[in-house]
Amino acid sequence: xxxxxxxxxxxxxxxxxxxxxxxxxxxxxxxxxxxxxxxxxxxxxxxxxxxxxxxxxxxxxxxxxxxxxxxxxxxxxxxxxxxxxxxxxxxxxxxxxxxxxxxxxxxxxxxx
Amino acid sequence: xxxxxxxxxxxxxxxxxxxxxxxxxxxxxxxxxxxxxxxxxxxxxxxxxxxxxxxxxxxxxxxxxxxxxxxxxxxxxxxxxxxxxxxxxxxxxxxxxxxxxxxxxxxxxx
Numbered sequence: 283x284x285x286x287x288x289x290x291x292x293x294x295x296x297x298x299x300x301x302x303x304x305x306x307x308x309x310x311x312x313x314x315x316x317x318x319x320x321x322x323x324x325x326x327x328x329x330x331x332x333x334x335x336x337x338x339x340x341x342x343x344x345x346x347x348x349x350x351x352x353x354x355x356x357x358x359x360x361x362x363x364x365x366x367x368x369x370x371x372x373x374x375x376x377x378x379x380x381x382x383x384x385x386x387x388x389x390x391x392x393x394x
Numbered sequence: 395x396x397x398x399x400x401x402x403x404x405x406x407x408x409x410x411x412x413x414x415x416x417x418x419x420x421x422x423x424x425x426x427x428x429x430x431x432x433x434x435x436x437x438x439x440x441x442x443x444x445x446x447x448x449x450x451x452x453x454x455x456x457x458x459x460x461x462x463x464x465x466x467x468x469x470x471x472x473x474x475x476x477x478x479x480x481x482x483x484x485x486x487x488x489x490x491x492x493x494x495x496x497x498x499x500x501x502x503x504x
Binding site for chain 1: 435491494497
């Protein structure tokens with residue numbers, strides 16, 4: 283069984299640009315969550331997708347948006363990038379049967 | 395929003411020593427998970443505790459959930475360099491959202 287795969291692993295963007303991060307969930311997992319982890323902090327919940335619908339959102343502005351596809355893979359889009367958006371973005375997948383989360387290795391985003 | 399406090403924030407010890415780290419909250423946890431995160435990787439689930447007073451063991455790691463379900467501890471016996479990493483506690487909330495603490499950075503010197 284494959285784990286959670288995220289791409290790209292590293293990314294450098296300029297302030298004001300837009301970025302799309304991608305996540306392939308673990309086989310059999312139908313729920314995908316995205317987290318932002320700033321340096322020296324624990325991950326913070328951005329939002330969660332279940333069956334292609336957003337079913338939970340953290341305290342992030344609307345310029346953070348997402349999608350989930352029929353194969354349960356997911357995208358995180360961030361518009362109008364700000365310097366404070368520099369962080370490790372983690373994707374986690376789960377299923378009701380599994381009851382836990384499997385995290386990907388993350389995408390390190392640097393905004394300059 | 396529940397706040398999770400982890401302590402100590404940083405810990406540097408010699409190989410073979412024992413250590414205990416803590417995760418506390420002002421309110422009751424529904425359930426609590428401990429993760430370990432290594433540099434450049436995502437968090438890896440170590441354990442989930444649900445019942446007050448519960449104790450779980452994972453090789454040299456012992457996890458305890460407080461009777462009132464407002465605190466948890468992680469004890470490592472005879473620490474090894476491979477135990478080095480960021481230890482995160484997280485509470486499972488509505489819609490299975492995880493709320494993490496800031497983490498404890500553990501360094502085990504050979």
